[in-house]
Amino acid sequence: MGIVELEHVNVDFADKKGKVVHAVHDVNLTVEKGDIYGIVGFSGAGKSTLVRTVNLLQKPTAGNIRVNDTDFVKDGKQVIANKNLQLARRKIGMIFQNFNLLNEISVVDNVSFALKHSGLKEKEIKEKSLNLLDLVDLKEKANFYPAQLSGGQQQRVAIARALANEPDILISDEATSALDPQNTAQILSLLKKLQKDLNLTIILITHEMGAVKKICNKVALMQSGQIIEKGNLRDVVLHPQNDLTKSFVGGSLEVINTLKSLNLDKLNDNEAIYQLVYSMANVTKTIIIDLYRQIGVEASMLYGNVELLDDEPIGTLLVQVKGDKDKQQATVDFLRKEKVAVTRLNEKGDLYE
Numbered sequence: 001m002g003i004v005e006l007e008h009v010n011v012d013f014a015d016k017k018g019k020v021v022h023a024v025h026d027v028n029l030t031v032e033k034g035d036i037y038g039i040v041g042f043s044g045a046g047k048s049t050l051v052r053t054v055n056l057l058q059k060p061t062a063g064n065i066r067v068n069d070t071d072f073v074k075d076g077k078q079v080i081a082n083k084n085l086q087l088a089r090r091k092i093g094m095i096f097q098n099f100n101l102l103n104e105i106s107v108v109d110n111v112s113f114a115l116k117h118s119g120l121k122e123k124e125i126k127e128k129s130l131n132l133l134d135l136v137d138l139k140e141k142a143n144f145y146p147a148q149l150s151g152g153q154q155q156r157v158a159i160a161r162a163l164a165n166e167p168d169i170l171i172s173d174e175a176t177s178a179l180d181p182q183n184t185a186q187i188l189s190l191l192k193k194l195q196k197d198l199n200l201t202i203i204l205i206t207h208e209m210g211a212v213k214k215i216c217n218k219v220a221l222m223q224s225g226q227i228i229e230k231g232n233l234r235d236v237v238l239h240p241q242n243d244l245t246k247s248f249v250g251g252s253l254e255v256i257n258t259l260k261s262l263n264l265d266k267l268n269d270n271e272a273i274y275q276l277v278y279s280m281a282n283v284t285k286t287i288i289i290d291l292y293r294q295i296g297v298e299a300s301m302l303y304g305n306v307e308l309l310d311d312e313p314i315g316t317l318l319v320q321v322k323g324d325k326d327k328q329q330a331t332v333d334f335l336r337k338e339k340v341a342v343t344r345l346n347e348k349g350d351l352y353e
C-alpha cells in the first residue's frame with residue numbers, strides 16, 4: 001500500500017458564471033514510500049489542485065484519500081477529525097514557487113516559525129532550526145533576512161522550514177519555476193539528497209519534464225484534470241503511449257525551442273521530422289548510418305542530447321528524413337524495431353497530424 005493513495009478523486013469548482021469546472025477528474029494515484037513522484041502538465045492542468053487534496057488544503061468533491069495509513073476522505077467526506085488532520089499535516093511539508101517566507105524576520109526565525117507548536121523549548125527550537133539550515137547548507141546566513149538572499153537560497157530556507165516537523169512527505173509545487181537553470185539544478189539535487197538521507201517521499205509538481213527527468217523515479221502526466229499517463233519514469237520516457245506524453249518526454253522544451261529557432265520552411269510531402277528517444281544501452285548501433293544503409297534514406301541531424309535517467313544514458317535525437325511515403329513508413333518501422341521511441345513532429349515542433 002502506498003504512503004499516499006488517491007482513488008477516484010474529483011475536485012469541481014464553479015466558475016464566475018456558475019458553470020462547473022472539473023479541475024481534477026477521477027484521479028487514481030499511488031505514491032509509494034521513498035518515491036520522487038513527478039506530476040507534470042501545462043498550466044491549468046489541475047496539478048496544484050490535485051496535490052492540495054493530499055493534505056486537504058483542497059477538499060475533494062468525491063473520492064477517497066488515504067495518507068500514511070490514515071483515511072482522510074472516504075466517498076468525498078472528510079473522515080479524519082480536524083485536530084488529527086492538523087497533526088497529520090505537520091508530516092506533509094510543502095514548498096512553493098514564491099517561497100512564502102516572512103520577509104520581516106530573519107532566516108533562522110523563518111525556520112523556527114514552523115516549530116511554534118512543536119512543544120520544544122525556545123533554545124531547542126533555535127538549535128533545531130540551525131541544524132536544519134545546516135542541512136540545506138545555509139547556516140552561515142541564519143541571521144540574514146530573506147531579501148538579502150538569492151532565489152535559490154530563499155528556496156533552501158523554505159525547504160529547511162518544510163522539514164522542521166520531520167515530515168514523511170514533501171510536496172514541491174513548482175519550487176524551481178522562478179529560478180535560473182543553475183539554482184534549479186542545485187535545488188533539484190538537494191531534494192534528491194534529502195529524499196535519500198531522510199527517507200522522504202517527494203511529490204514534485206512541475207511543467208518542466210527536464211526537472212522530472214533529473215530526479216524522479218515515477219511520473220504522472222496531467223491534462224484537463226485527468227492523469228493521462230503514469231508509471232516508472234523510464235517506461236514513460238522510452239515507451240510513451242499518449243500523444244501529449246510523446247511530445248513531453250523528448251528534450252521537450254529544448255527540442256521544441258530548437259525547432260522553432262531553426263525557423264524551417266513548411267515541409268514538403270517527401271520530408272519528415274522525427275524525435276527519437278532511446279536507451280543508449282539498448283541502441284548501440286549508429287542509427288543514422290543504418291537508416292541510410294538499410295532503408296536508403298538520408299537523415300540529417302537537427303538536435304542531439306544525452307541525459308541520465310537514474311544513471312542510465314538516454315539519447316534524444318531530432319532528425320529530418322527525406323523520402324517518399326513508403327520510405328517514411330519504413331524508417332518508422334525500422335526505428336521502432338530498434339527499440340527507439342519515435343514521434344513525428346512538424347517544422348514548428350508540434351505533433352504531426
Ligand SMILES: Nc1ncnc2c1ncn2[C@@H]1O[C@H](COP(=O)(O)OP(=O)(O)OP(=O)(O)O)[C@@H](O)[C@H]1O
Pocket residue numbers: 013014015021022023041042043044045046047048049050174
Ligand atoms: N479556487 C478555484 N476556483 C475556481 N477555479 C479554480 C480554483 N482553483 C483552480 N481552479 C481552476 O482549476 C483548474 C486547474 O487549476 P490548477 O491551478 O490546479 O492547475 P495547475 O496545473 O496547477 O496549473 P498552474 O501551474 O498554472 O497552477 C484551472 O482551470 C483553474 O482555473
